[in-house]
Amino acid sequence: MGAGVGSxxxxxxxxxxxxxxxxxxxxxxxxxxxxxxxxxRWSVSRxxxxxxxxxxxxxxxxxSRQGARRVVLRQERRHSFQQxxxxxxxxxxxxxxxxxxxxxxxxxxxxxxxxxxxxxxxDSEVLYVVRVRRLDGEPVMVERTAYTDWVxxxxxxxxxxxxxxxxxxxxxxxxxxxxxxxxxxxxxAGSEDARLLRVRRGSPLLRQRHLxxxxxxxxxxxxxxxxxxxxxxxxxxxxAAATPLERHAGPEVTPQPPRPEQPQ
Amino acid sequence: MGAGVGSxxxxxxxxxxxxxxxxxxxxxxxxxxxxxxxxxRWSVSRxxxxxxxxxxxxxxxxxSRQGARRVVLRQERRHSFQQxxxxxxxxxxxxxxxxxxxxxxxxxxxxxxxxxxxxxxxDSEVLYVVRVRRLDGEPVMVERTAYTDWVxxxxxxxxxxxxxxxxxxxxxxxxxxxxxxxxxxxxxAGSEDARLLRVRRGSPLLRQRHLxxxxxxxxxxxxxxxxxxxxxxxxxxxxAAATPLERHAGPEVTPQPPRPEQPQ
DNA sequence: GATGCCAGCTTGTATGAACAAGTGACACCC
DNA sequence: GGGTGTCACTTGTTCATACAAGCTGGCATC
Numbered sequence: 001m002g003a004g005v006g007s008x009x010x011x012x013x014x015x016x017x018x019x020x021x022x023x024x025x026x027x028x029x030x031x032x033x034x035x036x037x038x039x040x041r042w043s044v045s046r047x048x049x050x051x052x053x054x055x056x057x058x059x060x061x062x063x064s065r066q067g068a069r070r071v072v073l074r075q076e077r078r079h080s081f082q083q084x085x086x087x088x089x090x091x092x093x094x095x096x097x098x099x100x101x102x103x104x105x106x107x108x109x110x111x112x113x114x115x116x117x118x119x120x121x122x123d124s125e126v127l128y129v130v131r132v133r134r135l136d137g138e139p140v141m142v143e144r145t146a147y148t149d150w151v152x153x154x155x156x157x158x159x160x161x162x163x164x165x166x167x168x169x170x171x172x173x174x175x176x177x178x179x180x181x182x183x184x185x186x187x188x189a190g191s192e193d194a195r196l197l198r199v200r201r202g203s204p205l206l207r208q209r210h211l212x213x214x215x216x217x218x219x220x221x222x223x224x225x226x227x228x229x230x231x232x233x234x235x236x237x238x239x240a241a242a243t244p245l246e247r248h249a250g251p252e253v254t255p256q257p258p259r260p261e262q263p264q
Numbered sequence: 265m266g267a268g269v270g271s272x273x274x275x276x277x278x279x280x281x282x283x284x285x286x287x288x289x290x291x292x293x294x295x296x297x298x299x300x301x302x303x304x305r306w307s308v309s310r311x312x313x314x315x316x317x318x319x320x321x322x323x324x325x326x327x328s329r330q331g332a333r334r335v336v337l338r339q340e341r342r343h344s345f346q347q348x349x350x351x352x353x354x355x356x357x358x359x360x361x362x363x364x365x366x367x368x369x370x371x372x373x374x375x376x377x378x379x380x381x382x383x384x385x386x387d388s389e390v391l392y393v394v395r396v397r398r399l400d401g402e403p404v405m406v407e408r409t410a411y412t413d414w415v416x417x418x419x420x421x422x423x424x425x426x427x428x429x430x431x432x433x434x435x436x437x438x439x440x441x442x443x444x445x446x447x448x449x450x451x452x453a454g455s456e457d458a459r460l461l462r463v464r465r466g467s468p469l470l471r472q473r474h475l476x477x478x479x480x481x482x483x484x485x486x487x488x489x490x491x492x493x494x495x496x497x498x499x500x501x502x503x504a505a506a507t508p509l510e511r512h513a514g515p516e517v518t519p520q521p522p523r524p525e526q527p528q
Numbered sequence: 529g530a531t532g533c534c535a536g537c538t539t540g541t542a543t544g545a546a547c548a549a550g551t552g553a554c555a556c557c558c
Numbered sequence: 559g560g561g562t563g564t565c566a567c568t569t570g571t572t573c574a575t576a577c578a579a580g581c582t583g584g585c586a587t588c
Contacts, residue, residue: 273572
């Protein structure tokens, strides 16, 4: 690819392995080569290989148990929670044609929730933007965002059909989103939602509220995205091994069963 | 506690740090001691400390940037995606009184979706269980689960008010859930949903469909949980640093801005 | 007084080694 | 033949070290 030119070694290895899995070289259920094998093959130490496979494991692509070789669990690419931050990036990865239109940009005082989430004074001004996003022409999501005053000038200067506001901010103002926090629930479509998404009022929408920070922990935006039901599903994978802390909370942990399970 | 008696060193350290953050010793925005400090304080190597703080970072509790000290981002415990697998565990962590009631247990042929998800023959029998779960007496979630035939006997033997089916299976049959996959979207309440959750038909529900595997990759159950809107929200945190692979896909990465950001 | 630079601190990446713990398959014995 | 035990292999955990890359604050300079 050449994308990761100066990238770290372990990122290269992870990407190569990912490609092999997605490409079918290691089908679902197959066992990956051992860490020592991979280390020798790439001329790196075992620790570096472990960083690489750790990435894939956190994506839910492969699983591991102490003593047994790593196993391929899935062979799909999908909207993982790792890339929640950018609708545009996700849509392009899916190969869909994505378009957006900003319907309104208004400066107004922050609401109580906005000032609390963004950590600004209750009466300070925010830039409120309403946007509709489409996949292959179909309206799929309504986005209502409050931007803090210090990014507002940049957002105000963008054209109505900008694809990725966050990417534009990064280019034009050197402000990079580093952390994100997401709340996901379901709501009924309001009358504006219904009109914009072409659904009936009261029909279910998947809502993702989202706070974005810079690297220094300074809030950038607070946004309320509403997806038409059926158009989008979030997916996440996890494993018991990845969260041993929580698992150990019980009174006692049952030992690994010696029961032989033929893999069907 | 005494839970993590023989646990690994890095788990102890992570738990201690987590407790310090949750307890307010390191408030939001505070900087953690440096890795070397922590290593010295716990008499471990820096690598071990890094494993510990890595856990907290993946929970979204702390953030990090190369060169700067780690920073506390949040001071809350909440329904993280790491513990999606167990409603019971989550509810107890919240301090709510949780109760459940199994409404029906029927053996029937698997539907097309069930056989596909569970990887069984299209005509094979599954045990279909419908359950209502309450928080503090309020019905909050309807759970419809298809269990594969090899766990069905265990499930059939459980009482109607069992709190955690997966925990019971682990105790009674030494079958441990290791991996999970979750799909989250929004649906309208059907008539049964409406009756059980005491909402109007057609009102929005948050749906979490969920496939559980054993360590060997053998499917255990496929379940469709529907939460009443407003009762539950899923939350997830992420950071750019945690997914460098995806971020490097762009044409060029803007360097870290030297812009001084006072933390407000 | 404002600006720029630098030295020291901190995190990120990588190596190589060692031991613990769990798995899987083979050989063996009854 | 079936059960059992052994053993090589594999992953999990930890250590000590080294260098690269980025940040911070203070100092020197203008």
